[in-house]
Amino acid sequence: MDSSKLQSIIQLIVTNSNTYTTWSLSIFGGSLLAILSNEYVKPLGKRSKLIYFLFIPGWFLLAQSIRCGDLIMRSSIMSSINPNNSVTAIKTMNDHFESQISYFNYAITIFGIWLALFLLWWIFQDYVTKKINDKH
Numbered sequence: 001m002d003s004s005k006l007q008s009i010i011q012l013i014v015t016n017s018n019t020y021t022t023w024s025l026s027i028f029g030g031s032l033l034a035i036l037s038n039e040y041v042k043p044l045g046k047r048s049k050l051i052y053f054l055f056i057p058g059w060f061l062l063a064q065s066i067r068c069g070d071l072i073m074r075s076s077i078m079s080s081i082n083p084n085n086s087v088t089a090i091k092t093m094n095d096h097f098e099s100q101i102s103y104f105n106y107a108i109t110i111f112g113i114w115l116a117l118f119l120l121w122w123i124f125q126d127y128v129t130k131k132i133n134d135k136h
Contacts, residue, residue, distance in 0.1 A: 006079075006086040013093045014076045020104050021069035024062045027111065031055055041122065048121055054114040061107035068100035 034040075035052060043049050072093050079089035 003083055003086070006083075006090065009090055010076055010079055010086065010093065013090070013097055014072060017069045017072040017093075017097055017100060020100050021066050024065045024069075024104060024107070027107070028059060028062050031058065031111065043121055043125070048125065051114055051117045051121070054110055054117075058107045058110040058114070061103045061110065065100050065103040065107065068096045068103065071096045072100070 035055065043051070075089045075093045075096065079086045
């Protein structure tokens, strides 16, 4: 395979990996906002709040997805430095990309479970909305 074809494959993997990294960072930030925000309905009871423990494995899996994206970027840089090693770099990047997608999908599944449990709580439980600035 010629060098330009190999470089275009590498660039394609890097571009798609960057997309997953961006999504992972966005979900991570959004989930932190969900916990820290005071502007939405939250469970008040201790048992109801246990669903937030699902964030911990979700964050771990997102971090692993981001780490795989970093490994892909490093492999891309190494293939630029040593173009003779591009085929090996593509194989390595492909393995990391597969792992990145898997970690991301597992994280999305966990956050989906959290959302389903939150919606069930929201539908079937009485709740009180409270804002910090309310004096009532």
